[in-house]
Amino acid sequence: MKTAVIQFPGSNCDTDALEAAKLLLDGDAQFVWHTETELPEGTELVFIPGGFSYGDHLRSGAIAARSPIMKAVGAHAEAGGYVLGVCNGFQVLTEAGLLPGALSRNRDLHFHCAPVHLVVENADTAFSRAYDKGQVIEIPIAHGEGNYYADAETIGRLETEGRVVFRYKDNPNGSLNDIAGIVNEGGNVLGMMPHPERAVELLLGSEDGRGVFESLKAK
Amino acid sequence: MTQPTQHLRDQAATFGLSTEEFDILVERIGREPNALEAAIVGAMWSEHCGYKNSRPLFKAFPTEGPQVLQGPGENAGVIDIGGGYGVAFKMESHNHPSAVEPVQGAATGVGGILRDIFAMGARPFAVLDSLRFGDPESPRTRFLLNGVVDGISHYGNAIGVPTVGGETIFHPSYQENPLVNVMALGLLRHEDLATGTMGEVGNQIIYVGSKTGRDGLGGAVFSSADLSAASQADRPAVQVGDPFMEKLLLEATLEAIQAGLVAGVQDMGAAGLVSSTCEMAYRAGLGISMNLNDVPTRETGMVPMELCLSESQERMILVPVPGKEQELYDLLAKWELDVVNIGQVEDHQNYRLVWDGEVVCDLPVDLLNEAPKYTREGVENPDIIAKREMDLSGVEMPADLGAVLTTLLSHPTIASKKPIFERYDHQVMTNTVVVPGAADAAVMRVRGTQIGVAATSDCNPRFVYLDPYTGAAAAVAEAARNLACVGATPLAITDNLNFGNPHDLGVYYQLQQSVQGIADACRALNTPVTGGNVSLYNQYVEGDQKVAIHPTPTIGMVGVLPDVTRHVGQHIPAGPHSLYLLGELGQGIGASQYLGTVHGLEAGQVPALDLELHRKVIDGTLALIREGLAAAAHDTAEGGLGVAVAEMLLGGTQGAGITLDAPAETRADALLFGETHSSVLVAVPLGRETAAEARLSELGVPCRLLGTVSEESGERLTFALPQHSLNFSVSTAALKQAHSQPLRDILA
Numbered sequence: 009m010k011t012a013v014i015q016f017p018g019s020n021c022d023t024d025a026l027e028a029a030k031l032l033l034d035g036d037a038q039f040v041w042h043t044e045t046e047l048p049e050g051t052e053l054v055f056i057p058g059g060f061s062y063g064d065h066l067r068s069g070a071i072a073a074r075s076p077i078m079k080a081v082g083a084h085a086e087a088g089g090y091v092l093g094v095c096n097g098f099q100v101l102t103e104a105g106l107l108p109g110a111l112s113r114n115r116d117l118h119f120h121c122a123p124v125h126l127v128v129e130n131a132d133t134a135f136s137r138a139y140d141k142g143q144v145i146e147i148p149i150a151h152g153e154g155n156y157y158a159d160a161e162t163i164g165r166l167e168t169e170g171r172v173v174f175r176y177k178d179n180p181n182g183s184l185n186d187i188a189g190i191v192n193e194g195g196n197v198l199g200m201m202p203h204p205e206r207a208v209e210l211l212l213g214s215e216d217g218r219g220v221f222e223s224l225k226a227k
Numbered sequence: 228m229t230q231p232t233q234h235l236r237d238q239a240a241t242f243g244l245s246t247e248e249f250d251i252l253v254e255r256i257g258r259e260p261n262a263l264e265a266a267i268v269g270a271m272w273s274e275h276c277g278y279k280n281s282r283p284l285f286k287a288f289p290t291e292g293p294q295v296l297q298g299p300g301e302n303a304g305v306i307d308i309g310g311g312y313g314v315a316f317k318m319e320s321h322n323h324p325s326a327v328e329p330v331q332g333a334a335t336g337v338g339g340i341l342r343d344i345f346a347m348g349a350r351p352f353a354v355l356d357s358l359r360f361g362d363p364e365s366p367r368t369r370f371l372l373n374g375v376v377d378g379i380s381h382y383g384n385a386i387g388v389p390t391v392g393g394e395t396i397f398h399p400s401y402q403e404n405p406l407v408n409v410m411a412l413g414l415l416r417h418e419d420l421a422t423g424t425m426g427e428v429g430n431q432i433i434y435v436g437s438k439t440g441r442d443g444l445g446g447a448v449f450s451s452a453d454l455s456a457a458s459q460a461d462r463p464a465v466q467v468g469d470p471f472m473e474k475l476l477l478e479a480t481l482e483a484i485q486a487g488l489v490a491g492v493q494d495m496g497a498a499g500l501v502s503s504t505c506e507m508a509y510r511a512g513l514g515i516s517m518n519l520n521d522v523p524t525r526e527t528g529m530v531p532m533e534l535c536l537s538e539s540q541e542r543m544i545l546v547p548v549p550g551k552e553q554e555l556y557d558l559l560a561k562w563e564l565d566v567v568n569i570g571q572v573e574d575h576q577n578y579r580l581v582w583d584g585e586v587v588c589d590l591p592v593d594l595l596n597e598a599p600k601y602t603r604e605g606v607e608n609p610d611i612i613a614k615r616e617m618d619l620s621g622v623e624m625p626a627d628l629g630a631v632l633t634t635l636l637s638h639p640t641i642a643s644k645k646p647i648f649e650r651y652d653h654q655v656m657t658n659t660v661v662v663p664g665a666a667d668a669a670v671m672r673v674r675g676t677q678i679g680v681a682a683t684s685d686c687n688p689r690f691v692y693l694d695p696y697t698g699a700a701a702a703v704a705e706a707a708r709n710l711a712c713v714g715a716t717p718l719a720i721t722d723n724l725n726f727g728n729p730h731d732l733g734v735y736y737q738l739q740q741s742v743q744g745i746a747d748a749c750r751a752l753n754t755p756v757t758g759g760n761v762s763l764y765n766q767y768v769e770g771d772q773k774v775a776i777h778p779t780p781t782i783g784m785v786g787v788l789p790d791v792t793r794h795v796g797q798h799i800p801a802g803p804h805s806l807y808l809l810g811e812l813g814q815g816i817g818a819s820q821y822l823g824t825v826h827g828l829e830a831g832q833v834p835a836l837d838l839e840l841h842r843k844v845i846d847g848t849l850a851l852i853r854e855g856l857a858a859a860a861h862d863t864a865e866g867g868l869g870v871a872v873a874e875m876l877l878g879g880t881q882g883a884g885i886t887l888d889a890p891a892e893t894r895a896d897a898l899l900f901g902e903t904h905s906s907v908l909v910a911v912p913l914g915r916e917t918a919a920e921a922r923l924s925e926l927g928v929p930c931r932l933l934g935t936v937s938e939e940s941g942e943r944l945t946f947a948l949p950q951h952s953l954n955f956s957v958s959t960a961a962l963k964q965a966h967s968q969p970l971r972d973i974l975a
Contacts, residue, residue, distance in 0.1 A: 012294065020386065021387070023657075026315065058655075060384075060387075060471065060474075063472075064385070118648055118650055119652070121384075121648075121651060121654065150655065205657065206657055212654070212657060
């Protein structure tokens with residue numbers, strides 16, 4: 009699956025994302041610098057990695073969401089192409105309006121880096137079909153601003169439309185409805201705070217994140 | 228002319244120079260310096276840059292070995308780890324800044340050491356923090372600890388280098404003067420090794436990164452003086468960090484080095500622009516000329532003194548490969564960095580600065596880099612001798628040894644540091660094989676190879692205080708032991724020597740003895756010294772009382788695992804195991820955490836260190852791990868064998884039955900909680916005992932079976948001392964509770 013990993017100044021999980029995509033999506037992955045205006049020909053998956061794009065200045069993800077490449081990412085999503093935003097990538101997607109809601113400071117105002125348990129709420133999406141509904145997986149988080157918020161109507165829609173894909177078993181950050189990851193209406197854009205790309209090798213502690221990539225590959 | 232010079236001489240102290248040093252300067256240049264020159268010399272001759280009190284002692288250090296690619300004298304040492312890869316590593320202190328402004332003090336400590344690493348052409352891939360604070364109950368300690376953790380978290384997380392280990396120790400001697408020592412490791416291909424040189428005549432000198440402001444003014448001098456209440460007024464000497472700028476600088480510098488565009492590179496650290504360019508000129512053996520009007524500034528009205536000595540963060544000096552200047556500019560522009568040509572390398576031996584068309588500094592490069600050296604004959608403080616010689620036979624034996632065990636486990640020095648590590652991103656870069664707290668050392672894999680790199684930082688200040696020679700050697704020994712316990716062969720060290728004021732002969736004695744102890748241990752364990760950092764004047768003046776920290780020569784050690792899959796942690800996995808002790812049983816309670824925490828005494832002999840035995844224990848541990856005969860390994864340290872066994876059980880629910888069958892002449896508390904240097908606990912899977920014992924006997928490693936770890940132990944840790952007619956047990960739940968909570972309570 010041809011993958012474009014977007015690099016903003018301050019991205020720091022870009023290499024991790026690229027390596028995971030290479031390992032699990034047949035090796036065809038490349039970086040795309042934020043000043044580009046087009047995605048590489050034939051891009052199937054856009055991976056917006058974690059990090060502190062633009063040093064989190066203004067709001068996390070806010071400046072990156074307005075960088076040149078994001079127009080092309082928007083068009084890709086509009087056309088039904090897959091977009092995966094992890095951690096800062098999720099923040100960028102909400103700032104860009106590709107996903108609803110916002111990520112604010114963690115409830116206790118501290119950064120958390122720890123493995124967390126997620127419940128797979130919807131195993132019928134392009135990003136989760138390799139899992140079983142209700143399956144509990146262990147994937148690490150590493151963020152200071154992962155507290156998901158949206159107005160009541162939006163939350164209601166996310167829930168009734170089955171767009172909450174992953175839910176924290178033990179909420180680490182105060183997210184409404186324990187939301188850890190959501191998809192857009194078309195089901196082709198996923199944003200999640202936990203890092204599936206950090207959980208793809210047993211040597212590093214967990215392989216539970218492989219399912220996200222394997223789901224995409226099995227499309 | 229005499230009038231102004233007399234005036235300057237009287238002001239020597241404000242430049243960080245003694246009047247004697249001022250006179251040496253006048254004599255060596257054969258004229259009177261101007262104020263700018265005096266300030267530049269003061270900064271370059273400060274302990275922080277010039278090592279005037281410590282360098283003469285460093286002759287003792289072994290610095291060579293087949294594994295050393297770059298020894299002391301560069302931005303960082305570099306060792307060979309095989310497969311064409313090298314690891315650059317170094318540790319540096321940010322003690323004084325952290326004492327007055329903990330968040331930025333610690334943050335810029337991380338930033339500074341990372342620049343040293345990528346200036347070598349290495350990509351930083353791990354950070355360890357060695358932190359020391361005073362009384363954990365005091366508001367000041369809480370303020371400092373929370374601030375330092377926030378600072379490290381803020382900087383390290385944003386720049387995307389994992390914080391994978393370190394230590395956090397609490398001791399009253401650090402109450403006013405905390406220690407923040409940051410160690411960083413970077414990975415490079417051998418061919419990308421860069422150095423801090425000006426190269427050849429005609430080369431351009433490029434300034435890249437943040438603009439220069441008034442922050443951090445005189446930091447090198449500030450950190451080379453005692454702290455006092457007045458130090459709060461030195462807050463402007465503390466720099467402010469911007470990890471985003473550093474991230475850009477890191478990527479740009481590495482890209483430029485890998486593209487072959489850089490002839491020399493160095494970060495602007497202590498004493499800023501001056502020290503970086505002075506040192507680079509010295510290494511090239513050439514003179515330079517720079518125009519200060521070209522230095523990018525963030526404030527208006529800055530004068531040469533400020534431009535030279537500002538310690539604004541995130542700035543580098545690059546020297547382009549001749550002919551590649553434009554390529555380098557273009558590459559740096561991609562990263563949206565400020566880039567200015569501020570000078571050139573010239574065919575003379577002087578350090579020349581120009582301001583408004585006039586030469587304002589013209590001093591020999593050699594003079595700046597060759598600070599006067601001071602040696603003294605240290606004298607041990609008689610109070611410390613008396614404490615060491617104290618007879619401990621009258622120390623009462625506690626009635627409830629189980630309670631002693633939980634008390635020790637809950638001492639903040641021993642208790643779980645998880646609440647701290649959770650605030651740091653320890654997994655970014657996806658190389659972290661062992662997360663902090665799970666093993667005696669951090670383990671990272673080298674992607675695309677079988678190789679693993681392990682790192683640790685260690686120093687037991689009680690040992691060094693009571694016996695600086697043995698204590699410092701023991702810090703090296705402990706670091707090597709910790710690496711062995713994850714399956715890594717120790718390769719080399721960096722040291723961070725934190726001491727009080729070296730003009731105090733008692734402090735100087737500690738420094739002298741410590742350096743010798745480190746040197747001897749490094750020689751015996753084949754771990755050369757590749758670099759280091761010295762932080763003196765760690766003492767606080769209160770009225771007419773001077774309170775020095777406990778001498779703390781922190782050792783940062785790096786090792787290699789030829790096959791990273793052959794590593795173990797300190798927690799015994801589920802299933803039955805036999806627990807072995809390799810090395811020695813505790814014989815005394817002298818200098819132990821137990822004696823301090825339970826009896827309020829800091830006294831007694833530091834246990835003798837047998838380096839021959841130590842090597843054997845390390846070899847035995849490595850053999851068992853690499854041959855699949857060990858499922859977990861853990862060294863004994865603070866709290867002795869009792870605490871070490873308990874810590875090995877904290878990963879699961881299994882209990883253990885331990886028998887210490889030793890003669891009753893040795894006190895039970897010494898066997899349980901006495902501290903030793905050459906002891907490692909190894910869990911051998913049930914059924915592999917014969918093979919493990921045979922291997923250890925082949926290697927000549929003394930060992931003894933302590934007992935078994937299994938579900939049959941009923942989730943309790945039981946100790947039996949038959950010759951002492953003693954028996955006690957504690958539930959694993961109680962051990963966990965004691966260990967997990969204390970730091971959560973201290974961290975806000």
